Amino acid sequence: MTRIIFLFGKTMTPARQQGKPIATAGAATAVWLVLAWTIGSFAATTERVVTNPQTGLAIDGYDPVSYFIDGIAVAGRPDFELRYRGAVWRFRNSGNLAAFRDHPEDYEPQFGGYDPVGIGRGAPTPGNPIFWLVESRRLYLFHSEQAQTEFRKNIKRLAPLAEAKWADVINVLVQ
DSSP, X not given: OOOOEXXXXXEEOHHHHTSOOOOOOOHHHHHHHHHHHHHTOOOOSSSSSOBOTTTOXXXXXXXXXXXXXXXXXXXXXXXXXXXXXXXXXXXXXXXXXXXXXXXXXXXXXXXXXXXXXXXXXXXXXXXXXXXXXXXXXXXXXXXXXXXXXXHHHTHHHXXXXXXHHHXXXXXXXXX
């Protein structure tokens, strides 16, 4: 029997129920949410994978396999969810879910979904799943269209720079 929990009027699927406990929002949390809304991103910046703290969804619920298979950003469906790296990943169909489950390293975004331009600068900036690029069989997400364009124009310089800085950045993220 599948158990569904309702939270603030929203249905939680079994995969999402396994997430972190919900805490009561205090004044500091409210300030942080307003700041996050102001800069246009609800992605957490203290996680290895960019995760929406309100939903627990990795890369805002977009299907990471669709970037490779369909060549477009496609929102995943609640009935195709998988927990991986502490986040819930959504897929548009069971085939994409199975592909990711079997080989997540082939489909998960580089740098956990953080913008490689920001990573290269030592600043973990959450990527937006609308601004993306698949290059050399790797998915990159960008904070903005400007960052996407900058990376595309300078990929031979910026990709190795981000790779070199990622180890230092990940140490800060997982503390």
